[in-house]
Amino acid sequence: MSTLYRINRPKVISEAFEDEVVAVNFDTGSYYGMRTTALTIWNLLEQGASRQTLTRRMAALYHGDQQAISEAVSEFLEQLRTHDLIAEAPAAGADIGAGPAADHRGPWEPPVLSVYEDMKDLLLLDPIHDVDEQGWPARKPDQLV
16 A cells, blocks of 8 residues: 655645745745646645655656656655655545546656745744634743743
């Protein structure tokens, strides 16, 4: 059985724009940009997908060497895991499957994860995401004087 991956919510949020997705990891304060093939992979991960399914989908959507596509998908998944953007999906999750064949395929480009840390301090200070059931501005027990 292959491992399924999912977006590592709730610590990671993302927003898709026309040709890019931006993801934020609130535990690290870093944010990330993904375009082209990286955007396609991220969108598939939103549904829960295995490495094998991602490789098959990329090969169906893009012209390229199957081995190069497989290696690039594996490397990209490892980058996403290293930055704690994805996690293994629960065993009960279902893989998204092979999907429909593409009518027209574009050229293969390895996915790129752009990492930004210029707002790290601000994102880590965000009090809205640092609250418990009492809400803000209540102090957490470990912050009491």
